[in-house]
Amino acid sequence: MKILVIDDSKAIRMLIRECVTAMGHEVIDAATGMEALACIQDHDVDLALMDVEMPGIDGFETTTRIRELKKEDWFPIIFLSSKTDDDAFTRGILAGGDAYLNKPIQPLRLQLQITAMERIYTMRRELHRAHQQLLQAQQELLRANEELKKLSLYDQLTGLANRRHFDEALAREFNLARRNKNPLSLIICDIDFFKPYNDRYGHQKGDSCLSKVALLLAGAFNRPTDLVCRYGGEEFTIILPDTDLAGVKLFAEKLRNAVWEGDIAHEASTVAGRITLSLGTATYTGQYQSVDAMLKAADDALYRAKANGRNRVESA
Numbered sequence: 673m674k675i676l677v678i679d680d681s682k683a684i685r686m687l688i689r690e691c692v693t694a695m696g697h698e699v700i701d702a703a704t705g706m707e708a709l710a711c712i713q714d715h716d717v718d719l720a721l722m723d724v725e726m727p728g729i730d731g732f733e734t735t736t737r738i739r740e741l742k743k744e745d746w747f748p749i750i751f752l753s754s755k756t757d758d759d760a761f762t763r764g765i766l767a768g769g770d771a772y773l774n775k776p777i778q779p780l781r782l783q784l785q786i787t788a789m790e791r792i793y794t795m796r797r798e799l800h801r802a803h804q805q806l807l808q809a810q811q812e813l814l815r816a817n818e819e820l821k822k823l824s825l826y827d828q829l830t831g832l833a834n835r836r837h838f839d840e841a842l843a844r845e846f847n848l849a850r851r852n853k854n855p856l857s858l859i860i861c862d863i864d865f866f867k868p869y870n871d872r873y874g875h876q877k878g879d880s881c882l883s884k885v886a887l888l889l890a891g892a893f894n895r896p897t898d899l900v901c902r903y904g905g906e907e908f909t910i911i912l913p914d915t916d917l918a919g920v921k922l923f924a925e926k927l928r929n930a931v932w933e934g935d936i937a938h939e940a941s942t943v944a945g946r947i948t949l950s951l952g953t954a955t956y957t958g959q960y961q962s963v964d965a966m967l968k969a970a971d972d973a974l975y976r977a978k979a980n981g982r983n984r985v986e987s988a
């Protein structure tokens with residue numbers, strides 16, 4: 673252990689140093705209470721031997737201040753005093769001391785008291801370490817769960833919500849819209865001529881193109897309730913709660929334009945020399961019996977957008 677000896681008498685400090693180093697402990701010493709307070713800031717002290725009668729702040733006051741400074745970090749403090757009355761003993765324990773030895777110092781008693789305190793201190797330290805390990809393990813578990821949740825709900829390439837996330841969200845929003853009789857809109861869109869893009873530029877460029885389109889799509893929304901998803905391959909879907917037909921047409925046009933303005937070169941496209949988007953929308957106002965029926969309506973609209981020349985919006 674690293675033991676701090678506090679005593680205004682140099683002779684006593686030397687005597688104690690001898691006793692303590694004989695036990696194999698390391699000693700640092702202080703001649704005043706203030707010096708002791710400075711010492712515990714700079715050193716990891718494991719135990720303190722504290723004189724009571726000192727000029728300046730006495731041993732009781734020093735102990736009180738140490739306990740305040742080291743709230744989380746307890747170590748034993750043993751008082752050494754020529755005052756042997758009950759009152760002094762009481763003050764010592766109440767100030768935060770753990771044992772009280774009388775002066776003149778009896779080396780054997782001092783050494784045995786240190787041994788007894790060391791037992792408690794070691795046990796407490798081990799408990800503390802086990803507790804820290806438990807906390808750390810808990811943190812790691814939380815992080816792993818967070819990561820797992822992210823993996824299960826978000827698409828790795830684009831960072832958008834994935835198919836599973838979409839399915840859950842659409843089912844939820846569909847039920848809400850039905851119950852509250854609110855409109856709900858859905859957009860399914862698809863990058864035009866994406867297979868020729870991959871053939872022409874390679875899959876790495878293809879992935880980077882998907883990421884760019886995802887960013888453009890996500891950037892076009894500012895309502896927290898709207899959800900942009902990667903549906904699969906080069907298909908994206910957007911759920912728009914509380915949005916009617918006129919609203920979704922505007923949104924879809926905005927998306928089409930955002931991707932157009934993104935100006936991602938696509939030499940193999942026969943629509944334009946750049947990446948374009950075909951979009952189909954469906955708006956629920958009570959007519960669809962199921963989520964699947966709504967999805968199919970949006971998908972049919974997308975099919976028409978493709979058939980009618982691509983880079984356009986069609987609505988169910």
Ligand SMILES: [Mg+2]
Pocket residue numbers: 679680681723724725726
């Ligand atoms: Mg003294």
